Amino acid sequence: MAVDITRRWGIGPMSLPPDLRRSSNGPEVPGADGALGPAEDASEALPADPIEARAFVEGLFARHHGEIYAYLIRMLRDPELAADLAQDAFIRAYRAHGSLEDPAKARAWLYQIANRIALDEIRRRRIVRFIPWTGESRGAAPSAERLAMDKRFSGELERALEQIPDRQRSALLLAEVHELTGVELAASLGTTHVAARALLTRARESLRRALAEQRVLAAEAEAAGRPLDRTATRGTRPDGHA
Amino acid sequence: MSGLQRAMRHPDRRSDAHARARALASDRLLVPLPDEDAAWLQAHLGACASCRRMADSFTADSTKIRALRGELPVPPRDLGARLSRALDVEVRRAVRQDAARGRVSLVGSPPFTLAGIAIAAALAVVFLPLVTAGLGIGNRSTAPGPLDNGGPGATPMVVQTQLVSWVQREADGTYVLTSAAIDRVCPGLDASACGTLDGGARSIVALGLQPSAVVLQHNGTSAVLVSRNALYAFSVPREVRVTRTPAPSSSIPTPGALSPTPAVTGVGATPPAATPVPTGSPTARPTRSATPSAPASVTSPSGNPQTPVAVSPSSPTSSPSGAPAASVPGSGVPTPAASVVSLPPASPAPSAAVTTAIIEGVVLVGAPPAYSTDGQWVAFSARPSDGARGPDIYVWHVGDTKARQLTTDHASVFSAWSVGQILGSAVLPAGSPTSDASAVRIVVPESPVPAPSAPGSPVVEPSAAISPSPEVSPSAAASASRTRVKPSASAQPSATRLRPASTTRPSAGASPGTSPSVSSSPEAPSAPPGSPVTSFLLDPSSGAVTPIARPAVWRPVVDPTNRSVVFWSGEQLLDPATLTWVPTNGRLVVADWQALVGPGDVTATPLPGSAGLTGVTGWDIRWDPSGRHLATWIADATDSSMGRLSLFAVNADGSVGQTLLSDIAALPGLSLGNDRLAWASPPGQNGQGSTISVYAWSDAGAGSMYGAPDPGSDPIVVAR
Numbered sequence: 009m010a011v012d013i014t015r016r017w018g019i020g021p022m023s024l025p026p027d028l029r030r031s032s033n034g035p036e037v038p039g040a041d042g043a044l045g046p047a048e049d050a051s052e053a054l055p056a057d058p059i060e061a062r063a064f065v066e067g068l069f070a071r072h073h074g075e076i077y078a079y080l081i082r083m084l085r086d087p088e089l090a091a092d093l094a095q096d097a098f099i100r101a102y103r104a105h106g107s108l109e110d111p112a113k114a115r116a117w118l119y120q121i122a123n124r125i126a127l128d129e130i131r132r133r134r135i136v137r138f139i140p141w142t143g144e145s146r147g148a149a150p151s152a153e154r155l156a157m158d159k160r161f162s163g164e165l166e167r168a169l170e171q172i173p174d175r176q177r178s179a180l181l182l183a184e185v186h187e188l189t190g191v192e193l194a195a196s197l198g199t200t201h202v203a204a205r206a207l208l209t210r211a212r213e214s215l216r217r218a219l220a221e222q223r224v225l226a227a228e229a230e231a232a233g234r235p236l237d238r239t240a241t242r243g244t245r246p247d248g249h250a
Numbered sequence: 251m252s253g254l255q256r257a258m259r260h261p262d263r264r265s266d267a268h269a270r271a272r273a274l275a276s277d278r279l280l281v282p283l284p285d286e287d288a289a290w291l292q293a294h295l296g297a298c299a300s301c302r303r304m305a306d307s308f309t310a311d312s313t314k315i316r317a318l319r320g321e322l323p324v325p326p327r328d329l330g331a332r333l334s335r336a337l338d339v340e341v342r343r344a345v346r347q348d349a350a351r352g353r354v355s356l357v358g359s360p361p362f363t364l365a366g367i368a369i370a371a372a373l374a375v376v377f378l379p380l381v382t383a384g385l386g387i388g389n390r391s392t393a394p395g396p397l398d399n400g401g402p403g404a405t406p407m408v409v410q411t412q413l414v415s416w417v418q419r420e421a422d423g424t425y426v427l428t429s430a431a432i433d434r435v436c437p438g439l440d441a442s443a444c445g446t447l448d449g450g451a452r453s454i455v456a457l458g459l460q461p462s463a464v465v466l467q468h469n470g471t472s473a474v475l476v477s478r479n480a481l482y483a484f485s486v487p488r489e490v491r492v493t494r495t496p497a498p499s500s501s502i503p504t505p506g507a508l509s510p511t512p513a514v515t516g517v518g519a520t521p522p523a524a525t526p527v528p529t530g531s532p533t534a535r536p537t538r539s540a541t542p543s544a545p546a547s548v549t550s551p552s553g554n555p556q557t558p559v560a561v562s563p564s565s566p567t568s569s570p571s572g573a574p575a576a577s578v579p580g581s582g583v584p585t586p587a588a589s590v591v592s593l594p595p596a597s598p599a600p601s602a603a604v605t606t607a608i609i610e611g612v613v614l615v616g617a618p619p620a621y622s623t624d625g626q627w628v629a630f631s632a633r634p635s636d637g638a639r640g641p642d643i644y645v646w647h648v649g650d651t652k653a654r655q656l657t658t659d660h661a662s663v664f665s666a667w668s669v670g671q672i673l674g675s676a677v678l679p680a681g682s683p684t685s686d687a688s689a690v691r692i693v694v695p696e697s698p699v700p701a702p703s704a705p706g707s708p709v710v711e712p713s714a715a716i717s718p719s720p721e722v723s724p725s726a727a728a729s730a731s732r733t734r735v736k737p738s739a740s741a742q743p744s745a746t747r748l749r750p751a752s753t754t755r756p757s758a759g760a761s762p763g764t765s766p767s768v769s770s771s772p773e774a775p776s777a778p779p780g781s782p783v784t785s786f787l788l789d790p791s792s793g794a795v796t797p798i799a800r801p802a803v804w805r806p807v808v809d810p811t812n813r814s815v816v817f818w819s820g821e822q823l824l825d826p827a828t829l830t831w832v833p834t835n836g837r838l839v840v841a842d843w844q845a846l847v848g849p850g851d852v853t854a855t856p857l858p859g860s861a862g863l864t865g866v867t868g869w870d871i872r873w874d875p876s877g878r879h880l881a882t883w884i885a886d887a888t889d890s891s892m893g894r895l896s897l898f899a900v901n902a903d904g905s906v907g908q909t910l911l912s913d914i915a916a917l918p919g920l921s922l923g924n925d926r927l928a929w930a931s932p933p934g935q936n937g938q939g940s941t942i943s944v945y946a947w948s949d950a951g952a953g954s955m956y957g958a959p960d961p962g963s964d965p966i967v968v969a970r
Contacts, residue, residue: 058344062337069333077325082318091326095333102340165314183280184315190281209276215315216307 061105065098068118073098075186076122082181083126083174093129097122116188119196123178130174164226168218176211183208267294268301275305279312342451342958407953408434409946414447414921414928415454415969416942417461418960425457427464427473427486427603427969432926435946435953447944447955455486455603463618463919464969468625472648473969475605476614479635481653482605483628483646608646609653615641615830616663617805618870618919618970622670627790628653629672631664633830641830643674645790656793661831665785665805666871669812671796672788675804677822677831679782689801690846691853692819692839783822800846808843809877813904815843816857816871816880838869838882840906857882858909859896869893872922873900880906881922883929891965892932895920897945910952911945919968930966940966 055061076097081090100121108117169177175197182188182196194204274283274291283291295302326332415429430451463476466486475482612632619630626648633641640660646653662676785803787796798806806817820836839854846852859882868890870883878900885893895916899907914929917940921928926946933940939960946953960966 055344058341062341065337066334069330073329073333074322074325077329078322081323087323087326090323091329091332094325094329095336098333099336099340102337165311165318169315180315184312185318187319193280205273205277205280208280209273212276212279212308212311213272213304215311216304219311 055102055105061102064105064111065102068101068114069098072115072118076118079119079122079181079186080126082169082185083178084129085170089129093125094122097125100125113192113195116192116195119182119186119188119192120198123182123196124198126178127174164219164222168215168222171218171221172211172214176207176214179204179208180211180215268298271295271298271301272304272308275301275308279308338958407437407948407950409948409950409953410925412923412926412944412946414926414942414944415464415466416928416930416957417457417464417967417969418942419460419964420456421961425460427454427457428452429454430957432944432946432955435944435955437951437953447942447957451957455484455601457484457603457605459605461967463614464967465619465621465628466969467621467648468623474608474619474621474628474630474646475603476619476630479612480607480610481612481614481619481630481632481646483608483648484603484605606651608651609644611635616675617665617807619664620667620970622667622790623810624670629664629667629790631662631674633660637827643672643788645672647790656788656790663805663830665817666807668787668808670790672790673785673806673808674788675783675785675806677782678784688851690803690819690839690841691851692837693853693855785817798847799849800852803846805871806843806846807871807873809873809880809900809904810875811877811904812843813877814840814900814906815846816840816882817854818869819854832868838871838884840880840904842904855905857906858898859884859894859912868918870918870920872920874922875924877904879910879922879927881920881927883916883918883920885918890918892917895927895929897922897927914943916943917965917967919970921968921970928968930968933960933963933965939963942966942968 073094077090077094080093080097081087084090084093097118101118104121108114169180172180179193179197183193188196190201190205193208194201197204197207199207271291271294274287275295277283278288278291282288291305295305409432412432413429414432415427417425417427420426428451430447432447457475459475459477459482461475461477465474465476467473472483472485475484608628609632611634613635614630615633616631619628621628628646628648629643630646630653631641631643633639641663642655642657642660643662643664644653644655656672657674657676659676659679661678662674665673665675667673783802783804785798785800785806787798788794789796802819804818804820804822806815808815816838818836819839822831824830825832838857840857841852841854868885870893872881873879874881880898880900881895882898883893883895885891893916895911895914896909897911898909901907911927915932916929917932919930925948926944928942928944931941931943940963941959942957944955946955957966
């Protein structure tokens with residue numbers, strides 16, 4: 009008798025918990041914003057007018073591809089992956105073109121797509137992290153871009169940002185670096201304005217603790233006369249998660 | 251302890267004020283706080299040192315993070331090109347799905363044909379104008395999109411908007427006529443950074459037949475489809491308009507700036523209201539240009555007696571299958587003066603073509619079918635598929651139900667149109683009177699040109715005498731193996747091996763570097779008078795034949811300005827299996843057309859790359875509408891389903907200039923416009939499927955654009 013191995017061992021899509029089956033950063037309050045449709049609902053759908061959708065996405069790309077790429081690279085710390093996912097974000101925007109109800113909010117809508125892609129990728133990484141490495145991969149030797157990126161992100165602030173929860177990091181980056189307004193931030197995070205502000209407050213608190221921890225680690229490393237382990241934490245994440 | 255006391259002692263409850271302070275301290279970095287909240291926060295921070303430190307920390311951290319705004323990483327330079335390619339795939343997928351939905355082939359379903367026509371016409375009349383106006387069709391800008399400026403890989407060059415059409419097999423097994431507007435190309439032949447042209451593609455009509463060739467009317471409202479044993483006509487139900495202002499013919503193309511860009515109104519400049527909306531309805535039956543008359547007598551312009559090419563009565567009756575005539579939808583009169591390039595909307599699925607067989611039971615012979623300049627006639631040559639007879643020339647008038655047979659000698663082939671008349675060629679019966687006109691002299695330029703006959707070319711010695719007469723029986727022809735027919739003097743009734751007089755081999759005494767003049771030419775005259783091969787002009791309406799007195803001219807193709815002509819000079823080979831004469835062991839030459847039809851001497855120059863074509867069974871010669879470019883497709887000797895494509899610039903004097911493209915692998919069928927050439931590459935190139943390819947030029951230079959390779963192994967058919 010044939011056995012559905014994916015169901016038995018729980019490694020297929022059906023075994024994923026509900027929060028993973030849907031988009032990792034799906035709207036906490038569906039339709040809260042009222043202007044942005046479910047950006048990923050149409051991930052496999054086709055736009056009603058492909059040519060119009062393409063022209064629209066090309067316009068989005070011209071205006072926002074730099075910031076979308078920058079956002080993704082700050083979230084993922086991988087330039088090649090960020091480029092791939094930036095392309096993916098615009099393709100999803102093309103597919104979901106019909107879900108955008110207010111073109112004036114296209115930027116936030118695009119950030120929402122990019123944010124979901126980034127968080128999904130991060131979550132995917134955690135899921136597959138335990139898979140044994142069986143051989144060479146394309147990432148065996150870091151590229152020059154990757155080395156430069158590592159150096160760029162080696163500062164205290166970058167390390168602290170790396171330590172805080174992903175959703176909090178995305179909220180901070182979107183608000184502070186990408187200058188989204190409160191409404192745009194809520195739309196991009198797929199949540200209400202109140203929830204977005206609360207998330208941002210928690211993010212600031214987490215960052216404050218993470219920065220303090222980084223300073224302690226730096227002091228300890230300096231006292232011990234060894235280089236700072238840029239990936240080290242003091243055992244717990246700033247938000248209390250192990 | 252009371253509940254209230256417990257609640258007040260709860261840590262969260264006790265910290266409500268501090269939590270509010272933290273929230274407001276965070277919020278004020280995002281948006282200005284209301285005055286009331288700002289005052290409360292100020293008061294709280296003044297009283298709470300912990301909260302004050304927290305707020306100061308928030309501000310300091312925010313400042314640090316905002317400093318990252320100036321450190322935005324630069325995206326990869328090819329990100330735009332990558333996205334463009336990905337979008338091409340997406341749009342292509344959408345077009346394919348559109349094509350796969352709601353498609354019902356009406357081919358071969360007579361009961362539904364008239365109903366389908368009526369429904370399609372009614373829907374087109376009612377909805378197309380609305381859809382067109384609502385979607386702004388014809389008003390969409392086709393200027394290079396922002397992706398084009400997104401990176402160095404995407405450096406397209408704007409060219410005059412062109413429409414390219416092709417037929418491709420879809421996943422569901424149907425064939426869809428697709429059109430795409432081309433307004434940009436990538437310089438050179440490497441268009442990898444330009445994406446694919448499928449992005450702007452529209453599914454025009456779904457075909458229920460596998461075509462070997464498709465010919466579109468100039469105004470895109472009707473078309474002819476060639477299948478294995480029949481030709482079909484169909485109306486294009488939605489708008490595909492590619493007419494344009496004719497380009498000036500006096501300009502000389504140069505390699506750098508191949509041709510001046512004619513003034514053509516692009517899509518973006520065409521107001522929607524002005525966009526004509528063909529309905530595809532059978533209401534506009536065109537008026538014939540001439541009334542069919544009795545069989546015409548043959549008249550030679552030189553007054554020499556000529557063996558007449560047998561011409562059938564002009565009544566539109568005959569077809570090899572003898573199928574009866576019936577009413578069929580026609581199309582509107584073309585408007586060649588319009589300058590419009592427009593496409594239908596992409597979202598609706600293409601409707602099924604209502605095809606009508608205009609001739610059945612035949613195999614196409616000679617040049618591909620072609621519309622006349624006014625778009626009212628389609629000429630072609632075909633032979634019965636059972637091999638009972640040789641080929642004859644047929645003509646189909648737009649709106650008629652059946653094609654009409656023009657010649658009855660079973661030895662004539664269609665070559666091209668020339669000013670409203672059909673150019674054809676025929677192998678004359680043995681013993682035909684000879685022409686007094688001098689033969690064409692082949693002049694080899696100073697640059698070495700290969701000999702017309704490849705080394706080791708087999709020379710067939712027939713086992714039996716074979717007459718080039720069209721009345722050869724299949725059995726006799728079959729027993730005769732393959733017989734070469736001499737394009738020269740007195741036709742021999744028992745033609746055995748006949749060396750062509752139009753040889754281009756240098757004579758023994760010829761010295762290298764001889765100037766290309768007749769007097770010092772190393773070439774001998776191509777053929778003495780009385781060649782059994784002749785060409786002629788044939789009026790499609792009356793059937794009147796005007797022979798071309800010059801002997802040994804096979805399948806001439808005249809440029810639109812009537813300056814130059816390209817024709818085959820070489821041996822003819824009788825294929826006993828098909829009873830058709832196939833040129834072999836010769837070459838394509840270019841000559842002055844006026845001189846060719848005049849009484850004096852005429853010289854011809856070999857077309858580059860056309861010599862030594864032993865075993866070649868077919869070719870396709872196209873001039874662009876301005877006569878400034880010439881494209882040639884020559885079938886491979888071993889596989890006539892593939893060939894080599896070349897593109898030449900034409901000098902002001904009509905001579906062939908620089909070779910712009912040479913020996914490009916291509917499938918049969920090419921489309922040459924004023925400033926673009928389209929063809930289909932054969933499957934298997936670089937391990938990919940068949941691909942639509944476009945080479946376009948403007949004042950800024952020349953470049954290319956390609957479609958996405960066909961996912962299967964089916965060849966793409968470029969619509970002419």
